[in-house]
Amino acid sequence: MLPRLTVSTQAVTNYTAGLPENDLSIQTTVSNSDLSDLAFNGVAKVNNTHFQSLDIFPKDNSSEDEYLDKFVYPGKDLNNNQFNDKLKQFFILSSSGKPIYSLNGGDELIIGFTGLITTIISSFQHQLNEDIVVIDSGDVKISVLNRDPLILVSISKINYEMSMNQITNDYQQLKNQLHSLYNYLLCILSRPTITKSFQNRMNYDLRKMLTDVDFKNLDDMAMKLTYGLSGDSDNDDSFEFFLSQLVNGFPTSKISYTIRSKLNSLLLHHRIDEILFGLLTSNLRRIITMIKPKVHNISNSDIDFLLRIIKNNNKNIKDIETEDLWIPICLPEFNSNGFVYVYVKTFDLAKILVIDGKYYEDSQLINIVLISTNKNNFFKVKEMANKIIENIIQLELKDKLYQELSNYTINLPPTINHFVYRDLKHKDLKQCLISNNPKDCNSIIKYVYYYSNLYNSKSSTIQSLTQESGNRKLSYIKYDVITFSIIDDNYEFYAIGSGELSDLISDGLKVVKWIKSNDKRFFGNVVKFNF
Amino acid sequence: MSFPNPPKAIKLVLLGEAAVGKSSLVLRFVSNDFQENKEPTIGAAFLTQKCTIGDKTIKYEIWDTAGQERFASLAPMYYRNAQAALVVYDITKPASFLKARHWVKELHEQASKDIIIALVGNKYDLVEDSNDELRKVSVEEGKKLAEEEDLLFFETSAKTSFNVNEVFIGIGSKIPDNSPVTETRPENGARIDLSSQPAQKSNSSCC
Secondary structure, three states: OOOOEEEOOHHHHHHHOOOOOOOOOOOEEEOOOOOOOOOOOOOOOOOOOOHHHOOOOOOOOOOHHHHHHHHHOOOOOOOHHHHHHOOEEEEEEEOOOOEEEEOOOOHHHHHHHHHHHHHHHHHHHHHHOOOOOEEEOOOOEEEEEEEOOEEEEEEEOOHHHOOOEOOOOEOHHHHHHHHHHHHHHHHHHOHHHHHHHHHOOOOOOHHHHOOHHHHHHHHHHHHHHHHOOOOOOOOOOHHHHHHHHHHOOEEEOOOOHHHHHHHHHHHHHHOOOOEEEEEEEEOOOEEEEEEEEOOOOOOHHHHHHHHHHHHHOOOOHHHHOOOEEEEEEOOHHHHOOOOEEEEEEEEEHHHHOEEOOEEOOOOOEEEEEEEEOOOOOHHHHHHHHHHHHHHHHHOOOHHHHHHHHHOOOOOOOOOEEEEEEEEOOOOOOOEEEEOOOOOOHHHHHHHHHHHHHHHHOOOOOOEEOOOOOOOOEEEEEEOOOEEEEEEOOOEEEEEEEOOOHHHHHHHHHHHHHHHHHOHHHHOOOEEEEOO | OOOOOOOEEEEEEEEEOOOOOHHHHHHHHHHOOOOOOOOOOOOEEEEEEEEEEOOEEEEEEEEEEOOOHHHHHHHHHHHOOOOEEEEEEEOOOHHHHHHHHHHHHHHHHHOOOOOEEEEEEEOOHHHHOOOHHHOOOOHHHHHHHHHHHOOEEEEOEOOOOEOHHHHHHHHHHHOOOOOOOOOOOOOOOOOOOOOHHHHHHHHHHHO
């Protein structure tokens, strides 16, 4: 039976009366003894507005599919008009103007742009000794990231990318997108490789070093970072990627504290000296546990690229269990000058669980990802991984782990359609919890629009909710839905919902409270050691 | 009653240009499976598979390396200790045959002296149905290179599994029975240490 939630209306009254007298904590009575998910009765109201009727993109009377093909999805074989229809462009070129990558169009089409861009950039450099960052012409924004010998450029005509972030006073989203594409190149090539390639020949063609998969990955990232849509048709984790990049938090998983601690100590116990970072992930997507040295940090972006690159190398479930991977990768934010060696072993938890003489049908992949500083110690690392797997097989709680990983759904209160909670308390790894993701293009685009506006304008409509803890901030924007954020020192909570604002806030705070009461299951899954 | 001999471990490395089918050959050999449009390998993948030839059992320890140029500098790490190598090319791509020549040369110069090399022309399925215009590297060219360089030679199809097991059986039969089973252990140097073998010899003569 689902536990039922009773809510006092006190907070609501307080809110509508102006400033609440006490802390805005809501009394919740949860008959929740078995520590399962907090469940809310009722189904979130489905919001039927289509993205084309919102003020996101230019108006056009075509169907959704036609619209997306015309304005959104990338195309390489386009004529000039088709190229100009696209709402977003990304280019990567060398300092001398040689095209390396373009989201849309072929070389002949973009060569004019690349020439123009290099001219503008160099004239700024020569006359003002400054790097150009954004060219703003009202409804078109051109952003530039100059990382000699590479130049990265984006051109955006998208409504939600036009506004400046009001906290950083910067076009944060556009800037982050270019940084991400640049970091991808660093990840696979490392900075010295790129620099050396151009050292002797200014007109070196960096594409020689890149493969079709790399260009596919760049397309995919460009699409996800802009629209929350995947470059191909599979939108499985594309929105999650967008949102986790926006709020800068790595999506977490819910695992009981006992199991997490067990797994953590397994990793620590078997760790060999050269292992710098060690992760157990589920499906190369969520971190179950992580070990790291006290003195070194690995950034969200580095983890994200790492898992993404492994995953792209590794799409077929069938053969990954037979392989041990050994992949040189540069972690650009950790050290852009060299490579680390990443060992990856994947095993299916379902195959080691036997219930009534039967195996589980649905596979649940666990990945052991071990980052080594020494390229020659593959066999030592492999031995370490084997010991960890052996120990997991012996683990009494492996059945529970399987259940927890496979039943990853979050129930929402009826007023809230979607939320993201970003934890600020645990400093070792920035993590966030995202409720179940939309999969259809229409919802994704709308959510991307709502969250972008909410995130960028978060300081514009602050109302102090309490007098005592004045640092808790509320912002909201009303459309046909309401988007709101609640932020204090320990968390940032962003949500989309419908109904009365006061109901939304009180339901939002209930979710926050529930997450906080499950803090150890969601966050703090990092263990440090002396390196 | 005789006990079966413990499996003899053979370290084998696959080399060759990108997209010639190295990973597909391994997948066919290890899992008897095939995938269209397989993602390119990044870095390297390590796999094992046992194989029985007559009365002896061989455990292949396989390094499937990435074909992309940017990983080429890592190759010595994988062939350094290898007792066998498959140099793979695509019989519909002349450039991949040229690359195969280079790998053979590099192996002869840098790898262990008694390494057994098999030259493998893959994607035989593409020319099978008398579709000879797709074939760009003739059987004779392959054979000639193999004779000149003392290599085993096979044309295979990972897709149809034609001749794939034969490659591994061929290599297994050529590995001498009495060759010492080398331990799989990492080496310390980051580079190929050409001086290590003579040094070991002089050490042992000292004692």
